Structure formats: structure tokens, C-alpha cells
Amino acid sequence: MGLLQLLKSQFLCHLIICYVFLVSGLIINLLQLCTLPVWLVSKQLARRINIRLAYCISSQMVAILEWWSGTECTLYTDPKSYPLYGKENAIVVLNHAFEIDFLCGWTFCERFGVLGSSKVLAKKQLAYVPIIGWMWYFLEIVFCKRKWEEDRRTVNESLEKLRDYPENFWFLLYCEGTRFTPKKHQVSMQVAESKGLSKLKYHLLPRTKGFWVTVQSLRGTAAAVYDSTLNFRNNEMPTLLGLLNGKKYHADLYVRRIPLELIPEDEKECAEWLHKLYQEKDSFQEHYAKTGRFPGPIMSPPRRPWSLINWLFWSCLLLYPLGLLLTQLISSGSVFTIVASVAVCSAASLGVRWMIGQTEIKRASNYGNKEVSLNNN
Numbered sequence: 001m002g003l004l005q006l007l008k009s010q011f012l013c014h015l016i017i018c019y020v021f022l023v024s025g026l027i028i029n030l031l032q033l034c035t036l037p038v039w040l041v042s043k044q045l046a047r048r049i050n051i052r053l054a055y056c057i058s059s060q061m062v063a064i065l066e067w068w069s070g071t072e073c074t075l076y077t078d079p080k081s082y083p084l085y086g087k088e089n090a091i092v093v094l095n096h097a098f099e100i101d102f103l104c105g106w107t108f109c110e111r112f113g114v115l116g117s118s119k120v121l122a123k124k125q126l127a128y129v130p131i132i133g134w135m136w137y138f139l140e141i142v143f144c145k146r147k148w149e150e151d152r153r154t155v156n157e158s159l160e161k162l163r164d165y166p167e168n169f170w171f172l173l174y175c176e177g178t179r180f181t182p183k184k185h186q187v188s189m190q191v192a193e194s195k196g197l198s199k200l201k202y203h204l205l206p207r208t209k210g211f212w213v214t215v216q217s218l219r220g221t222a223a224a225v226y227d228s229t230l231n232f233r234n235n236e237m238p239t240l241l242g243l244l245n246g247k248k249y250h251a252d253l254y255v256r257r258i259p260l261e262l263i264p265e266d267e268k269e270c271a272e273w274l275h276k277l278y279q280e281k282d283s284f285q286e287h288y289a290k291t292g293r294f295p296g297p298i299m300s301p302p303r304r305p306w307s308l309i310n311w312l313f314w315s316c317l318l319l320y321p322l323g324l325l326l327t328q329l330i331s332s333g334s335v336f337t338i339v340a341s342v343a344v345c346s347a348a349s350l351g352v353r354w355m356i357g358q359t360e361i362k363r364a365s366n367y368g369n370k371e372v373s374l375n376n377n
């Protein structure tokens with residue numbers, strides 16, 4: 001193990017990274033709160049400010065992936081579609097089997113210049129995660145309870161609001177609705193069988209209603225669906241903790257651009273179309289398993305320096321006062337103050353560990369474990 005690698009695996013480094021993320025995140029959340037009065041005067045200005053503030057948070061996580069861990073992200077796509085990425089609104093359909101798949105998505109958002117404005121149809125529980133969840137509130141992220149009777153109206157209303165969004169955005173949809181586990185796969189294949197649908201090997205059966213409502217609500221706003229299939233080389237199972245430890249992974253993403261006009265308007269036909277799409281995605285994964293690559297040429301955008309610059313900026317800004325505080329603390333010699341500070345730091349570390357836990361598959365919800373959704377998480 002090299003010296004740098006050894007340094008990256010040190011707990012103290014992780015503490016410093018988490019401190020910068022936590023404190024900068026809370027400052028940015030506060031600044032986002034201050035944009036509320038701006039909404040009353042100019043909604044579009046408030047949205048533009050929030051895009052930039054959100055970038056300051058999400059790009060720190062991208063910097064961990066791109067610059068700290070040095071993870072390589074390779075894009076397989078059609079050279080004719082490539083120039084359009086980042087220059088139009090799009091609905092992104094992605095497989096959901098990895099703990100950091102959202103972060104790989106963010107990395108591509110960053111490289112195509114839409115990181116600050118990127119959106120997702122997320123489970124409601126994530127809205128309560130400090131920093132990221134609070135940031136999403138100001139970004140007009142669409143939340144769902146994964147109960148169609150309740151979601152049908154709220155999801156449609158939230159999507160309609162994006163029609164006049166001032167900057168290009170990608171809207172991410174994990175149609176599988178939950179992360180892949182062998183148990184969930186088995187249950188969803190029972191559902192597929194009962195519905196007379198072909199079985200999938202690498203994906204859960206997609207939930208079609210959210211896709212249909214998204215396509216219908218964003219018709220005329222989004223130009224295309226980006227069908228995206230992600231995998232990692234050498235059967236790597238990447239984790240956020242692995243990234244923090246400086247572990248380098250190798251992500252491969254296959255993106256096909258499908259113009260929105262090609263997607264049927266009728267709900268039933270749209271559902272059939274999505275099932276067919278997932279059968280194709282399954283065949284791409286099979287190809288990957290056999291050959292170690294996706295079909296088509298590689299057109300990888302290079303990483304940009306902005307996420308690193310943003311990270312260094314916040315680190316410099318926040319580490320200096322921390323240094324001063326620590327010096328004062330030690331020189332004060334007060335046992336009570338030192339014990340209280342250690343307690344605050346421990347509580348903050350536990351908080352961050354809980355946030356990281358949100359990304360872990362072993363802590364996944366029960367949704368999809370039974371044919372009739374449990375919706376208890």
C-alpha cells in the first residue's frame with residue numbers, strides 16, 4: 001500500500017472530510033432557506049440560485065468519487081447522441097443494484113454540466129435526511145410514498161411544476177422502485193410470471209405507473225429518455241465507505257437516447273414498452289457479463305476540475321476556524337469543555353454514519369419483498 005493510499009484509509013481523514021461536508025452542508029441549507037423571500041419576487045432567480053447552492057453540496061460527493069478515490073467512469077454511447085447530452089431536458093432510466101449508482105449518475109451529470117439541477121423521483125423517507133434531503137426540497141425534487149393511490153396526484157403535480165424550469169435538467173427514474181436483492185428479485189419474477197411477462201435475470205420487474213406519469217407530464221418539456229445501464233468491472237460491489245477509504249472502482253455506463261415521441265401515450269402501451277425496454281437492458285447486462293463491456297463505442301467525457309475546486313474552497317474555509325477552535329480548546333484546559341466537544345464530535349460522526357447507512361443495501365426497505373407492497377419503510 002502506497003503512502004497516499006494509507007493516508008486515505010485513516011479515520012482522521014474521514015473525520016475531516018465529514019466535518020467539511022456536514023458544516024458546509026448546513027451552511028448551504030441555511031442559505032437555501034434565505035432564498036425563500038427571493039421566490040416571492042422572482043421564482044426563476046431563486047431556482048437559479050438554488051441550482052448553484054445544490055451544486056456546492058452534491059459536487060463534494062462527486063469529488064470523493066472522482067478525485068479522492070480516483071474511480072474511473074466510462075461511457076458507452078452513440079456518437080450522434082453525445083453532443084445533445086446536457087443540452088436538453090431528459091428522463092434518465094437507470095438500473096438500481098449498486099449502493100453508489102446514484103453517485104455515478106451524479107458524476108455524469110457533473111461532466112455534462114447539469115449536476116446542480118438534476119432531479120429524481122425519490123422515496124419520501126429521503127426528504128428527511130439532513131443536508132441532502134433538505135437540499136432536495138429547494139431543488140423541487142419529486143417525492144413519492146410508493147403508494148400509487150396517493151402518488152398519482154402528487155407526483156403529477158410536482159412534475160407539472162418543472163415545465164418552466166429555467167435550466168436543463170435530467171430527471172432520474174429507478175423504475176425498479178427499490179434496490180436489487182435476491183429476495184426482491186425472486187418475488188418480482190413471481191409477479192412477472194403471474195402476469196405472463198418474460199423473466200429478467202439482472203433487474204427487478206419495473207413499476208410502470210411512475211414512468212407513464214413522468215413521460216406524460218414531461219411531454220414537451222423533456223426531449224428524450226436516456227436509457228442507462230450501469231455495471232462495474234470485475235464484479236466490484238462499490239460502497240460509499242469504500243470510496244471514503246480511497247478505493248478505486250471502475251464503472252461502465254451504457255446510454256441510449258430515445259426521443260420521447262417514440263414512447264406510446266396510452267398507459268397500457270407505455271407499460272408494455274417499458275417491460276420491453278427492461279428485457280433489452282437485461283440483454284445488455286448479459287452481454288457485459290460475457291464480454292466485460294457494453295455494446296457500442298466509448299465516448300467518455302473527461303472529469304472537470306470544478307468539483308475539486310469547490311471541495312478545496314470549503315475545506316480551506318472551514319478547516320482554519322476548526323484549527324483555531326481546537327487550539328483554544330486545548331489551551332483552555334477545561335475538562336468540561338473538552339468532554340463536551342468530544343461528545344458533540346461523536347454525535348456528529350454517528351449522524352454521518354447514519355446518513356451513509358441510507359445508501360447501504362443491507363439496510364434497504366421491505367418494499368418489493370412481498371407481491372403486495374409493504375410500504376413500511
Ligand SMILES: CCCCC/C=C\C/C=C\CCCCCCCC(=O)SCCNC(=O)CCNC(=O)[C@H](O)C(C)(C)COP(=O)(O)OP(=O)(O)OC[C@H]1O[C@@H](n2cnc3c(N)ncnc32)[C@H](O)[C@@H]1OP(=O)(O)O
Pocket residue numbers: 092094102104105106108109118119120121122123126144145146147148149151155170171172173174175176177178187188191204205206207208209210211226228255368369370371372373
Ligand atoms: C446518465 C446518468 C444518470 C443521471 C442521474 C440523474 C439525476 C440524478 C439525481 C439525483 C440522484 C439522487 C438519487 C437518489 C436516489 C433515490 C431513489 C429512490 O428513492 S428509488 C424509490 C422511489 N422511486 C420509485 O419507486 C420510482 C419507481 N416506482 C414507480 O414508478 C411506482 O409506480 C410508483 C409511482 C412509486 C407507485 O408505487 P406503487 O408501489 O404503488 O407501484 P405500482 O402501482 O406501480 O405497483 C403496483 C403494480 O406492481 C405490481 N407488483 C406488485 N409487487 C411487485 C413487485 N414485487 N415487483 C414488481 N411489480 C410488483 C402489482 O401487481 C401492480 O401491477 P399493476 O400495475 O399491473 O396493477
Ligand SMILES: CCCCCCCCCCCCCCCCCC(=O)OC[C@@H](O)COP(=O)(O)O
Pocket residue numbers: 017018021060061064099102123126129132174177178179352355356358359363364365366367
Ligand atoms: C464529501 C462526502 C462526504 C461523505 C460523508 C457523508 C455522506 C452522506 C451521504 C448521504 C447520502 C444520502 C443520499 C441518499 C441517496 C440514497 C440513494 C438510494 O439508493 O436510496 C435508496 C432508494 O433508491 C431505494 O430504497 P430501498 O427501497 O432500496 O431501501
